[in-house]
Amino acid sequence: MKPVIQIENVCKTYFMGENQVQALNDVSMDFGEGEFWALLGPSGSGKSTLLNMIGCLDSPTSGRCLIDGIDVSTMNDNQLSDLRLSRLGFIFQSFNLIQQLTVAENIALPLFYQGCDDKKSKQRAKELAAMVELDNRTGHLPKELSGGQQQRVAIARALANDPSIILADEPTGALDTKTGEQIMAMLTDLNKIGITIIMVTHEPEVADFASHKLHMRDGVIAKIERPECITNL
Numbered sequence: 001m002k003p004v005i006q007i008e009n010v011c012k013t014y015f016m017g018e019n020q021v022q023a024l025n026d027v028s029m030d031f032g033e034g035e036f037w038a039l040l041g042p043s044g045s046g047k048s049t050l051l052n053m054i055g056c057l058d059s060p061t062s063g064r065c066l067i068d069g070i071d072v073s074t075m076n077d078n079q080l081s082d083l084r085l086s087r088l089g090f091i092f093q094s095f096n097l098i099q100q101l102t103v104a105e106n107i108a109l110p111l112f113y114q115g116c117d118d119k120k121s122k123q124r125a126k127e128l129a130a131m132v133e134l135d136n137r138t139g140h141l142p143k144e145l146s147g148g149q150q151q152r153v154a155i156a157r158a159l160a161n162d163p164s165i166i167l168a169d170e171p172t173g174a175l176d177t178k179t180g181e182q183i184m185a186m187l188t189d190l191n192k193i194g195i196t197i198i199m200v201t202h203e204p205e206v207a208d209f210a211s212h213k214l215h216m217r218d219g220v221i222a223k224i225e226r227p228e229c230i231t232n233l
Helices: 047-054 077-087 103-114 118-131 147-159 177-192
Strands: 003-016 019-032 036-040 062-067 088-092 165-169 196-200 212-217 220-226 229-232
Touching (some): 003 047, 019 047, 036 047, 036 177, 047 165, 047 196, 047 212, 077 088, 077 103, 088 147, 103 147, 118 147, 147 177, 165 177, 177 196
Parallel strands (some): 088 165
Antiparallel strands (some): 003 019, 003 062, 212 220, 220 229
16 A cells, blocks of 8 residues: 555654653654554554644644645645645544534635635535535524534535545544444445544544554554554554
8 A cells, every 4th residue: 555644764852841852752653544543542652743843733843744745734724724725634632623604604614715706616615515414404503402412513524525545533522322333334434435544543443443553652653553564662
């Protein structure tokens, strides 16, 4: 499987007052096209920092991140924004929906930033709402939905720009077990049609939905689990 994301010797250092925190320490990793990865580790292990690097939401102190062979550190802010809009979909634990917008408007938001015409955006939002079984809720506000329904909206929004990569940060963290399983089943179905998924989770039972697992500890990769092998580092 060809790598769609390559992390090469990435370090990330944060400064908190006089304290220096090494969030990532010389991390190198390839993620193949169409793979489903779970990033696991205790709090502070670096898994969310790594996800932010992949999503071009943060930049490394040293090293580089390549998407489709292109070093994203060479891109300016507008180019990074275009990359996120064209290739990446994001799902967050806290849903990150805009409370003043309806379900349909939240779903269509990435298309608005892409400059799509209103008719096309509304049609795409309608199709995605139906896909996540919320076609009868398109005019509702987020506060009128359950947590599971809000995460379904977030998934639909992540798909609006037809991304090839979905980045999910604790997508079931705010949900009960049954609803979380439903959300994970949806992500599994998306992976089956070829979308690369990289997901941060601290829950082993959620990670089991992924075909590949990357365990992190203290800013380094501790273990890699692929279908064909397990590598302890």
